[in-house]
Amino acid sequence: xxxxxxxxxxxxxxxxxxxxxxxxxxxxxxxxxxxxxxxxxxxxxxxxxxxxxxxxxxxxxxxxxxxxxxxxxxxxxxxxxxxxxxxxxxxxxxxxxxxxxxxxxxxxxxxxxxxxxxxxxxxxxxxxxxxxxxxxxxxxxxxxxxxxxxxxxxxxxxxxxxxxxxxxxxxxxxxxxxxxxxxxxxxxxxxxxxxxxxxxxxxxxxxxxxxxxxxxxxxxxxxxxxxxxxxxxxxxxxxxxxxxxxxxxxxxxxxxxxxxxxxxxxxxxxxxxxxxxxxxxxxxxxxxxxxxxxxxxxxxxxxxxxxxxxxxxxxxxxxxxxxxxxxxxxxxxxxxxxxxxxxxxxxxxxxxxxxxxxxxxxxxxxxxxxxxx
Amino acid sequence: xxxxxxxxxxxxxxxxxxxxxxxxxxxxxxxxxxxxxxxxxxxxxxxxxxxxxxxxxxxxxxxxxxxxxxxxxxxxxxxxxxxxxxxxxxxxxxxxxxxxxxxxxxxxxxxxxxxxxxxxxxxxxxxxxxxxxxxxxxxxxxxxxxxxxxxxxxxxxxxxxxxxxxxxxxxxxxxxxxxxxxxxxxxxxxxxxxxxxxxxxxxxxxxxxxx
Numbered sequence: 001x002x003x004x005x006x007x008x009x010x011x012x013x014x015x016x017x018x019x020x021x022x023x024x025x026x027x028x029x030x031x032x033x034x035x036x037x038x039x040x041x042x043x044x045x046x047x048x049x050x051x052x053x054x055x056x057x058x059x060x061x062x063x064x065x066x067x068x069x070x071x072x073x074x075x076x077x078x079x080x081x082x083x084x085x086x087x088x089x090x091x092x093x094x095x096x097x098x099x100x101x102x103x104x105x106x107x108x109x110x111x112x113x114x115x116x117x118x119x120x121x122x123x124x125x126x127x128x129x130x131x132x133x134x135x136x137x138x139x140x141x142x143x144x145x146x147x148x149x150x151x152x153x154x155x156x157x158x159x160x161x162x163x164x165x166x167x168x169x170x171x172x173x174x175x176x177x178x179x180x181x182x183x184x185x186x187x188x189x190x191x192x193x194x195x196x197x198x199x200x201x202x203x204x205x206x207x208x209x210x211x212x213x214x215x216x217x218x219x220x221x222x223x224x225x226x227x228x229x230x231x232x233x234x235x236x237x238x239x240x241x242x243x244x245x246x247x248x249x250x251x252x253x254x255x256x257x258x259x260x261x262x263x264x265x266x267x268x269x270x271x272x273x274x275x276x277x278x279x280x281x282x283x284x285x286x287x288x289x290x291x292x293x294x295x296x297x298x299x300x301x302x303x304x305x306x307x308x309x310x311x312x313x314x315x316x317x318x319x320x321x322x323x324x325x326x327x328x329x330x331x332x333x334x335x336x337x338x339x340x341x342x343x344x345x346x347x348x349x350x351x352x353x354x355x356x357x358x359x360x361x362x363x364x365x366x367x368x369x370x371x372x373x
Numbered sequence: 374x375x376x377x378x379x380x381x382x383x384x385x386x387x388x389x390x391x392x393x394x395x396x397x398x399x400x401x402x403x404x405x406x407x408x409x410x411x412x413x414x415x416x417x418x419x420x421x422x423x424x425x426x427x428x429x430x431x432x433x434x435x436x437x438x439x440x441x442x443x444x445x446x447x448x449x450x451x452x453x454x455x456x457x458x459x460x461x462x463x464x465x466x467x468x469x470x471x472x473x474x475x476x477x478x479x480x481x482x483x484x485x486x487x488x489x490x491x492x493x494x495x496x497x498x499x500x501x502x503x504x505x506x507x508x509x510x511x512x513x514x515x516x517x518x519x520x521x522x523x524x525x526x527x528x529x530x531x532x533x534x535x536x537x538x539x540x541x542x543x544x545x546x547x548x549x550x551x552x553x554x555x556x557x558x559x560x561x562x563x564x565x566x567x568x569x570x571x572x573x574x575x576x577x578x579x580x581x582x583x584x
Binding site: 059061081082083084085086087088090092094095096098099100109110113159169 | 480482483485486487488489490491492493496501504505580581
């Protein structure tokens with residue numbers, strides 16, 4: 001039942017100098033792109049920008065005319081196309097569920113070909129249906145046309161995940177859904193993405209979707225990558241007018257210039273003592289549902305503590321103080337933009353906002369972007 | 374009225390004639406389905422033959438059926454064999470054409486997803502294209518049923534037996550009652566068979582239909 005795998009996990013996908021033309025039209029004009037394992041990379045652009053062609057070259061539905069695409073350093077041209085594609089999940093806007101097969105047969109198609117037993121298939125299908133929020137006993141034996149568009153798209157995702165591929169390619173999967181449903185599926189997808197921890201390349205033309213889902217975003221135009229960066233990079237440092245128009249810096253963030261740090265900070269809590277025992281600090285943080293705590297040490301100075309760091313170092317440190325990071329201080333009425341610039345220059349991702357010598361809040365640029373969107 | 378029908382029915386062995394008729398019909402239809410699907414599949418695999426093959430089959434189709442039966446006399450004589458050959462020649466076109474169309478016109482999205490999942494071309498043909506073509510193929514077979522029914526009846530005049538034989542007798546003896554009973558009965562049979570085929574086609578459409 002095991003699938004022959006050319007790769008079990010994705011370390012890198014190196015797209016190097018890739019070019020593709022269809023007749024007279026140059027679809028992809030010499031792009032290079034490094035995709036990191038575990039990230040969700042968005043390819044965004046208008047129609048004809050080459051984003052879908054790029055996606056299809058990763059699983060070799062299309063072969064590039066020039067350039068190489070290597071997964072974990074192995075040129076995909078040296079991997080058998082069918083073996084490669086069985087290890088890469090693929091989801092498209094039109095979904096493409098086979099109308100003559102039940103949901104169980106659709107999701108279980110590859111396992112069936114791989115010779116899994118009926119019980120193994122059923123339990124895998126049920127597991128995936130639960131993951132995409134469809135009750136298995138209600139949906140297993142229905143046909144695709146008996147499902148709504150949103151339900152079909154969930155099944156499409158479940159089918160793509162069935163062989164547990166380390167890489168998932170998605171081509172505007174939520175594009176055909178109405179805005180409300182699209183938003184709901186995006187939210188669900190964010191949750192699923194964290195559960196499954198896969199490398200995902202995601203094509204969209206919807207900038208809001210890109211900001212909500214993407215770790216990094218590659219903006220494509222006329223077959224080239226205009227800019228590649230985190231949502232924050234794109235908004236704060238658009239490469240050109242096209243990018244700033246697309247990310248809508250002016251439209252969406254026109255008011256950002258008028259904001260101050262205090263407008264966008266989140267409450268600094270809990271505040272704990274530097275001498276607190278590691279275990280009880282973990283307890284306090286978990287209970288408060290906060291991943292970041294402010295630590296007050298004896299000299300009434302402050303530092304910040306990440307729950308993740310604390311969990312990592314729990315066996316090495318006695319008091320929480322040893323696991324803290326020095327804070328990056330911000331003042332409440334500083335302009336938000338300049339605060340973000342400073343943080344970027346210092347490459348910190350967390351600012352401690354002070355007022356009258358006491359912590360007043362935290363500024364988290366990454367979280368900020370999603371809130372502004 | 375009933376008595377007269379019964380008398381004709383018994384005198385001219387219409388029960389046996391019906392069985393004979395349906396037997397010839399079945400052989401011809403099965404042969405036409407096998408040949409039609411095979412040709413449809415062949416053309417699907419070798420597209421460049423599509424136009425010459427369909428032109429030839431169309432040419433056969435334009436031939437009047439009596440003329441075809443006459444032309445077959447030097448090759449196959451008269452009787453059951455030339456009748457079956459004529460039925461098959463007429464019925465190949467609708468079946469082959471619908472098979473070909475059904476195999477070709479599968480939604481590109483399904484093909485893309487199938488390929489992206491790592492399905493082989495062979496698997497896609499057998500498990501995706503063919504099942505989705507079933508309603509189309511059934512539509513072609515339904516047309517073939519109507520053709521075949523007519524030609525088997527006509528073949529009776531050329532010694533093939535079946536329900537064409539009593540019709541021939543009626544014509545020779547100038548007996549409208551025989552012509553009437555046998556003719557109506559052939560008509561009813563054709564309607565029933567077409568109805569059954571229609572039912573099968575509709576259920577295939579429900580099961581496999583994206584049409």
